[in-house]
Amino acid sequence: MILLAVLGLILGILVALAGVALKLLGLKPPLIFDKYPLKGIFYRVKFRIALLVLRRLRYRIYRRNEELLGSAEHLAKVDRAQQLGNDPKSYDVVSFMAANKEGHKLMVTLERRRRGVLKAALYLWLPESGLLSSPNLPDMVYFTTADGAESSEFRGGGFHVYQEASMRVWRIKYCGAQKTQGPEVRDMAVDLDLRFESSSAEHFDFNRDLSSALIADSIAREAWDEKFYSLLRSVNHIVEQRTHYEQNGELAGRVTLAGRGEVPLKMVGFRDHSFGTERCLSSINRYVYFALFLDDGSSMVVGSLSQPSFFLSSLKVGYVCSPSGRYQPLTGSNFELYSYGEKGTPPQHQNFIVRTEEREYLVQIQVEASALRYVGGDWESKVFNQFVACTVNGVSGQGHAEFLYRHKGGRPEDVAAGDPSWYQDIKRFERSLSLLEEEAGADGDFIF
Template sequence: MIILAVLGLILGILMALAAVALKLLGLKPPLIFDKYPLKGLFYRVKYWIALLVLRRLRYRIYHRNEELLGSEEHLAKVDRPQQLSNDPKSYDVVSFMAANKDGQKLLVTLERRRRGVLKAALYLWLPESGLFSSPNLPDMVHFTTDDGAESSEFQGGGFHVFQEASMRVWRIKYCGALKSQGPEVQNVPVDLDLRFESSSAEHFDYSRDLSSSLIADSIAREAWNEKFYSLLRSVNHILEKRTHYEQNGELAGKVTLAGRQVPLKMVGFRDHSFGTERCLSSINRYVYFALFMDDGSSMVVGSLSQPSFFLSSLKVGYVCSPAGEYHPLTGSNFELYSYGEKGTPPQHQNFIVRTEEREYLVQIQVEASAVRYVGGDWESKVFNQFVACTVNGVSGQGHAEFLYRHKGGRPQDISSGDPSWYRDIKRFERSLTLLEEEGADVDFVF
């Protein structure tokens, strides 16, 4: 009886200690601008726990399955345009960013959604001519099929982007008009035909290759409450719903502007993302840099704030060597609250990032910028910047994106031209928001 009593006492003490520990780990850390968490009192303990769990999780999902995930069959499956599922939030996105020593820059992004909805944007920056953009911007929505029938490829609105060789070659075609920027806005007839080619199937998978230390840093800053543990229990399910990888390569071809041929040859990358978890309405902010150096290397640096996903301050990115080797960033002093928090992106940015091998001083100078709205109801506002840069003394060119929440909706003068079936869907979605608590995040279908 005495032994049982002692064991009961020990068990009770252990349970009490566990409850206290969970209570302490759930304490809310200090916040900057009520959004961005600092390192709390138990940050170091939480960091090492998160790092251990992340490494174990990645080993189980990715590293012990490297042979399967690296097979030609699997890569061909994830690289082609994806069949959109019955989930109304199903998406498939392909994007290209590129630049060269002459300062020419190109951005193309196409997002396929259900019922033939295509959200597309094209920007072309030519130093001697200025900035050109697809004519419907800042709105991105195109309707590519009759009566909302499904579509199976990246095509519509003058665009056709398609695969020629799995994980190696993609083509970008656009025939229509581009809008010139400046004192007089003009629509210029354009015929663009470019070929993106990568030297190998190597790529950077964000779920597999992002630095575990950066993710652990972000998680350790959060309050570990019941909602957090619930999310943790479903992490496998969440990872299955999103895929995002980038691949560096060369972009070459020609563009004909109002009868004038302009040859293009750039260093760039292709981004492919698909799944059912891409809800811009839950993202507070992000900043993203894609930089291409004159020595053939490139760099991606990002910072994301998505508090509803317990990633209020997540740094991401990598450095790609001239030989095509990817090195994930392990540290960054780029903090969202220091750069454009009030809604206006800065024209200059200086920050430091690190990989395991090296530290990089990044200096940014903006040359031009434009605005577009993302989401079926303009949930987000994106400033696209076209920049010159210097990284550890090496010159380069590139792109920057600053995303902010936007609550103004899609203007009536634009949405009035939408097909009736699409207007009915959006009207139904807005009626659902009346059932939500004021200020709650709403995930729109399109």
């Protein structure tokens, strides 16, 4: 009896200590601008726990399945245009960013959603002609099929982007009008044909290859409350529903401008492919993203994301890619969102330091031009696209920057007036859901 009493007392003490520990880990750390957490008093303990869990999770999902995940069959499956499922949040996105020594810069992004909805944008910066952009911008929404039928291609609005060889070759075509920027905005007929080619199937998978230390740093800054543990229990499902990888390569081809003739283009760049069902822009507070292409043939991606609802209020991401195609994840960065454009206006100059396991890099950015676009079916966010020159450890380069902010103004009525009636019904139904109301006769097959 005495032994049982002692064991019960010890168990009670352990339970009490565990409860105290959970309470302490759930304390909210100091916040900058009420958004960005600093390192709390238990940061080191939480960092070590998070790092251990991340490494074990990645081993279970990726490392022990390397042969399967690296097979030609699997890569072909994830590289092609994806079939959008029944989930109304299903998405499939392919994007390209590129630049060269002459200062030419290209950004193309196409996001497929259900019922033939395509969200697309094209920016082309030519030093001799200035900035050209898609005619619908700042709106990105195109309707590519009759009566909202499903589509299986990255096609519409003058765009056609398609795969020619799995994980190696993609083709970018655009034929239509582009808007010129400057004092006088006018339409110009443009015919663009580019071929993206990578020297190998190597790529950077953000779920698999991002630095565990950087992710653990972000997680360790958060309050580990009941919502956090609930999210942790569903992390496997979340990972399965979100794929994002990038692959470096070369874009080559030509663009023909009405009245100006043909311009040959050859650029270093990368292709981004993202798909799944977990892409809710309305939950992102901010992000900043740099894609830099240097004169020595190397490239660099640096990002910082704030998504508090996902317990990633201050996540650093990125990698360096060597001229030979070797990817190294960033392991450190002093780029803090609150120091760059927090009030809604992106800076024209940025200087920051990032690190890999092998080297430290001083990055210096100078903005040459910029443009604004709105993303999401109801313009949930706005993105400032910047076209930049850069210097990294003394090596010159060119590239792109994106600054995303929340936008609460909605998609203007004059922009939405030309939408098909079925899409207008869907958007009204979505708004009624957001107000916890029901609208009689609304189509339940909606799109976020």
